Amino acid sequence: MxxxxxxxxxxxxxxxxxxxxxxxxxxxxxxxxxxxxxxxxxxxxxxxxxxxxxxxxxxxxxxxxxxxxxxxxxxxxxxxxxxxxxxxxxxxxxxxxxxxxxxxxxxxxxxxxxxxxxxxxxxxxxxxxxxxxxxxxxxxxxxxxxxxCSLATTTQLGVRRAELQLGETVGVIGLGLLGQLVTQYLYLSGVKEIYAIDPADSRLELVKKRPGIHLLAMDAGKAKEEIKHKTNSRMLDVIFDITGHPSVLAQATQLVKPLGRVILLGDTATPSAQGMGSNVVSNSVSILGIHSLMDYKEWNHPEMTKLFLSYITQGRMDxxxxxxxxxxxxxxxxxxxxxxxxxxxxxxxxxxxxxxxx
Structure with missing residues (x-):
C-alpha cells in the first residue's frame, strides 16, 4: 500500500x-x-x-x-x-x-x-x-x-442575468441549495425587499433573518395574494424560479408587475409540460434563462468563483x-x-x- x-x-x-x-x-x-x-x-x-x-x-x-x-x-x-x-x-x-x-x-x-x-x-x-x-x-x-463553488457561480449567473437595480423588490421560488445562495446574493445586491417562497418550513428556517426578507411558507401558486397584499398591489420587479418544476413558470409570471422579469434558473427536464402563463404578453413580462456553463459579459467562472470566496472570507456570505x-x-x-x-x-x-x- x-x-x-x-x-x-x-x-x-x-x-x-x-x-x-x-x-x-x-x-x-x-x-x-x-x-x-x-x-x-x-x-x-x-x-x-x-x-x-x-x-x-x-x-x-x-x-x-x-x-x-x-x-x-x-x-x-x-x-x-x-x-x-x-x-x-x-x-x-x-x-x-x-x-x-x-x-x-x-x-x-x-x-x-x-x-x-x-x-x-x-x-x-x-x-x-x-x-x-x-x-x-x-x-x-x-x-x-x-x-x-459550482453552485455559487451558477447562482451568481442568475443574479447577474436579472441586472438588478437598487431598491427593487425580488422573489425567490424554491429554497433548496440554489435558492439559499440566490437569496444571500440578493441581499448583497441592494434590493429593497426579498420574498423567499417555499412550502417547507425546514428550508425557510435556513434563510438568515434580516430586515427586508419575507418568508412565505407556501407554494408559488398560493403566493400571489400574499405578495399583492404586502406590496400594495405593485407586485415584484423580479422573480427567480429555481424549482425546475414545469408548472411553476406560469405561477411565477403572475407574481411580477408589468415589465417585470422572470429568471429561469431551474431547467425543467420536461419542457413539454411547461407553460408560460396567461399574462406574459399583456403585461410585457420578460422570461430570462441562464445556464451554468455560460459566462456573463466580462464575468467568467474563475472570476465569479474568486468573488464568491471573497464574500465567504469576509463573512458576507455563510x-x-x-x-x-x-x-x-x-x-x-x-x-x-x-x-x-x-x-x-x-x-x-x-x-x-x-x-x-x-
Whole structure:
C-alpha cells in the first residue's frame, strides 16, 4: 500500500497494484447511477499515468447537488433536451468536489502537489483531470466551503442575468441549495425587499433573518395574494424560479408587475409540460434563462468563483448553516434513497471521502 498525506489531521490509504515498471493501476470507489433509480458504489481500477497538463487527485469532500442529481437519478426527460443528451446510464453524478493534488504532469503550472483544489468532478475517490479545470483554494477557505463553488457561480449567473437595480423588490421560488445562495446574493445586491417562497418550513428556517426578507411558507401558486397584499398591489420587479418544476413558470409570471422579469434558473427536464402563463404578453413580462456553463459579459467562472470566496472570507456570505448531513461515500445507496423519499429533510449533503480508510 501507498500512503498519501492530507492536510493537518488525517491520511487517506489507497491501494496501488501492479507496481511494475510497465504501469500502475489505482483503485477508486465511485458512485454510479447504473440505470434509472438505481445507485451503486463500485470499486474500479484506472491508470493514474498523467499527461503533461494533468493532475492526479484524491477526493476530500463532495457535495450532492440534490436537485440536479435526483433528476438524473429519476431519469424522466423530454427528448432533445440538455438532460436527455447529458444523462446516459451508467452515469456518474456530481460536480462539486474539493480534492488534494497527489501528482502533477510535467507541464502543469499554477497547481502543486498538496494543493486543495475545487473541481467540477463526479463523486470519485481518485481521478485525473486537466489542471486548467482545477481551482486552488485559498488557505483561509475550508474544504467544506470550497465544495460550493459550482453552485455559487451558477447562482451568481442568475443574479447577474436579472441586472438588478437598487431598491427593487425580488422573489425567490424554491429554497433548496440554489435558492439559499440566490437569496444571500440578493441581499448583497441592494434590493429593497426579498420574498423567499417555499412550502417547507425546514428550508425557510435556513434563510438568515434580516430586515427586508419575507418568508412565505407556501407554494408559488398560493403566493400571489400574499405578495399583492404586502406590496400594495405593485407586485415584484423580479422573480427567480429555481424549482425546475414545469408548472411553476406560469405561477411565477403572475407574481411580477408589468415589465417585470422572470429568471429561469431551474431547467425543467420536461419542457413539454411547461407553460408560460396567461399574462406574459399583456403585461410585457420578460422570461430570462441562464445556464451554468455560460459566462456573463466580462464575468467568467474563475472570476465569479474568486468573488464568491471573497464574500465567504469576509463573512458576507455563510454556507455553514446550509450543511445538514455528512456521510461516507460507501453509504451512497441509502443517502440517495433518503433524498428521493424526502428531499426537503436535507440541504447540504456532503460525502466525506476521508472516511474510506482503504
Amino acid at each position: 501507498l500512503f498519501f498525506s492530507y492536510s493537518d489531521t488525517y491520511k487517506l490509504i489507497t491501494r496501488v497494484n501492479n507496481l511494475n515498471r510497465g504501469g500502475i493501476t489505482m483503485e477508486s470507489w465511485n458512485i454510479i447511477f447504473t440505470e434509472k433509480q438505481k445507485v451503486e458504489v463500485q470499486k474500479e481500477a484506472f491508470d493514474p499515468a498523467l499527461g503533461q497538463t494533468e493532475i492526479l487527485c484524491a477526493a476530500i469532500r463532495s457535495l450532492i447537488s440534490t436537485g440536479t442529481e435526483l433528476q438524473c437519478l429519476r431519469g424522466v426527460f423530454d427528448p432533445n433536451t440538455n438532460w436527455s443528451d447529458w444523462v446516459k446510464y451508467p452515469f456518474q453524478p456530481g460536480y462539486c468536489m474539493v480534492a488534494e493534488v497527489l501528482e502533477t504532469g510535467s507541464e502543469v503550472k499554477g497547481v502543486q502537489k498538496g494543493d486543495r483544489v475545487f473541481v467540477a468532478k463526479s463523486h470519485n475517490q481518485f481521478f485525473k483531470i486537466d489542471a486548467q479545470y482545477a481551482y486552488p483554494l485559498p488557505k483561509d477557505v475550508s474544504v467544506e466551503q470550497g465544495v460550493w 454556507i455553514k448553516p446550509l450543511i445538514t448531513h455528512r456521510y461516507s461515500p460507501l453509504e451512497a445507496v441509502e443517502v440517495y434513497d433518503s433524498l428521493v423519499q424526502n428531499r426537503s429533510s436535507a440541504m447540504g449533503v456532503l460525502f466525506d471521502w476521508t472516511a474510506i480508510k482503504s
